Amino acid sequence: MDGGDETAIRTQVLDAAEELFYGRGIQAVGMDAVRSASGVTLRRLYQLFPSKGELVEAYLLRRDRRWREELAAAVDRAGGSAADRVLAVFDWLDRWFAAPDFRGCAFVNAFGELGGTAPEVAAAARHHKDALRGYLAGLTVEAGATAATGDHIALLAEGAITLAAVSGAPSPARSAREAARLLLAPAVESARPPSG
Amino acid sequence: MDGGDETAIRTQVLDAAEELFYGRGIQAVGMDAVRSASGVTLRRLYQLFPSKGELVEAYLLRRDRRWREELAAAVDRAGGSAADRVLAVFDWLDRWFAAPDFRGCAFVNAFGELGGTAPEVAAAARHHKDALRGYLAGLTVEAGATAATGDHIALLAEGAITLAAVSGAPSPARSAREAARLLLAPAVESARPPSG
DNA sequence: CTGCGGCGAGAACGAACGTTCTCTTCGGTA
DNA sequence: TACCGAAGAGAACGTTCGTTCTCGCCGCAG
Incomplete structure (x- = not known):
C-alpha cells in the first residue's frame, strides 16, 4: 500500500483528483476526498501540491x-x-x-x-x-x-x-x-x- | 431603502443573485453576499427563498x-x-x-x-x-x-x-x-x- | 543501545458558509 | 396608553473545508 516513489504517488494523486474534479466539480471536492481516493496521506498530498490551487492547475x-x-x-x-x-x-x-x-x-x-x-x-x-x-x-x-x-x-x-x-x-x-x-x-x- | 412590496423585493434579490452567480460562479457566492448586494435582510431573503438551492433554481x-x-x-x-x-x-x-x-x-x-x-x-x-x-x-x-x-x-x-x-x-x-x-x-x- | 529525523494517521485550527435565533424597534389597534 | 405581531440588524450555531500540528512508530547513524 506504500505507493512507491514520488512520481508514482503523483500519478495516483492526479488520477484520483481528475476523476473527482471532473465528475463532481472542483469546489465540491475537498482535499480529504482526494486523499482518501488516492490512498495517500494528507501530509504527502501537501508535500506534492502545496495548495489545492496547485493541484487544480496540475490536474488541468x-x-x-x-x-x-x-x-x-x-x-x-x-x-x-x-x-x-x-x-x-x-x-x-x-x-x-x-x-x-x-x-x-x-x-x-x-x-x-x-x-x-x-x-x-x-x-x-x-x-x-x-x-x-x-x-x-x-x-x-x-x-x-x-x-x-x-x-x-x-x-x-x-x-x-x-x-x-x-x-x-x-x-x-x-x-x-x-x-x-x-x-x-x-x-x-x-x-x-x-x-x- | 425599504424596497416596497414582495414582488419588488423578489426582483431586487434575483437581480443581485443573477449578477453575483453569473459573474463569480454559484458556489463562490454566499447568501450573505446576495443579502448585502440586494440590500435586503437575511430574514426576508429566506422568507422568499427558503434555501440557496431554491434561489439558484429561481435564478436559472x-x-x-x-x-x-x-x-x-x-x-x-x-x-x-x-x-x-x-x-x-x-x-x-x-x-x-x-x-x-x-x-x-x-x-x-x-x-x-x-x-x-x-x-x-x-x-x-x-x-x-x-x-x-x-x-x-x-x-x-x-x-x-x-x-x-x-x-x-x-x-x-x-x-x-x-x-x-x-x-x-x-x-x-x-x-x-x-x-x-x-x-x-x-x-x-x-x-x-x-x-x- | 540511544537518539534522531521522517512518516502515517488523524486530531486540531481558523475561516467561511448556510441557516436559525435573539434582541430591539416600530406601526397599528383597542 | 398598552399590547401584539412583524421585521431590521446582526449574532450565533453547526458544518465543512483548506491547512497545519501532534503523537506515536520505525529505520538508521553513532
Whole structure:
C-alpha cells in the first residue's frame, strides 16, 4: 500500500483528483476526498501540491496534454484523406461522449466554476481551446480549406461537446460531423483533379 | 431603502443573485453576499427563498425566460428574409459577447459547477438548451432548410458562446455567422424562383 | 543501545458558509 | 396608553473545508 516513489504517488494523486474534479466539480471536492481516493496521506498530498490551487492547475495541465494527445493519436490512426482526418475528430468525440463518465469539457466546466475568480484556471482553459483551434486549423488547411473553415470546424466541435454534456446524448457528434462534411465539401471538390 | 412590496423585493434579490452567480460562479457566492448586494435582510431573503438551492433554481428559471425572450425579440426586430433572421441570431450573440460582464452561458457554467451533484441544475440546463434548439430549428425550417440544418446552427451558436467566453473575444460570433450562412446557402438557393 | 529525523494517521485550527435565533424597534389597534 | 405581531440588524450555531500540528512508530547513524 506504500505507493512507491514520488512520481508514482503523483500519478495516483492526479488520477484520483481528475476523476473527482471532473465528475463532481472542483469546489465540491475537498482535499480529504482526494486523499482518501488516492490512498495517500494528507501530509504527502501537501508535500506534492502545496495548495489545492496547485493541484487544480496540475490536474488541468495534465488533462490538456493527454486529451489532445489522444485526439491526435485517434486522428492519426484513422488515416484516409485529409478531409477524412478532419471528420475523424468527430468520430473520436462520438466515442468520448458515449463514455459513462463523460461530463463535458473539463476546461469549460472549470472555467464556469472558477474562471471568474481564478485567473490561472481561465488561462488554462484559454490555452486548451487555443491549442485545439490550432490543431483543427492545421487539419483543415491540409484538407484544402481555409483557416476560416478551421474555425468553423472548431465551433462545431465545441458546440458538440457542450450539447452532448448537457443533453446527456452523444448525437451532437454525428450532427457536427455532418455539418463539418458540408463545410469541407467545396474545398474537397476543388482539390479534385478538374473533371471537365 | 425599504424596497416596497414582495414582488419588488423578489426582483431586487434575483437581480443581485443573477449578477453575483453569473459573474463569480454559484458556489463562490454566499447568501450573505446576495443579502448585502440586494440590500435586503437575511430574514426576508429566506422568507422568499427558503434555501440557496431554491434561489439558484429561481435564478436559472428567470434567466432562461428572459434570455430567450431577448433573443426572439432581437430576431423579430431584425426582419428580412427567413435566412436573414437566422443570421440575426449571431448578430445578437455578437453584441452579447461584447458586453463587459459576459462570461459565457449561465446554464453551461451552472452545469459544469453543479450538474454532477444537483439534478435540478442539470435539468434546467437541459431545458434551456432544448428550448434554444427548438427555436433555432423553427427559424431554420422557415428559411427552407431541414431540421438537421437547424441542429447544425445550434451547434455553431453553442460553440460560439463557449469559445467567446473562454477566449474573451467576441469574434466567434462572426465566424459562426459565416459558417451558418454557408450551411444555409443551398436551401436559400433552392428556395429562389428557378432562374433557368 | 540511544537518539534522531521522517512518516502515517488523524486530531486540531481558523475561516467561511448556510441557516436559525435573539434582541430591539416600530406601526397599528383597542 | 398598552399590547401584539412583524421585521431590521446582526449574532450565533453547526458544518465543512483548506491547512497545519501532534503523537506515536520505525529505520538508521553513532
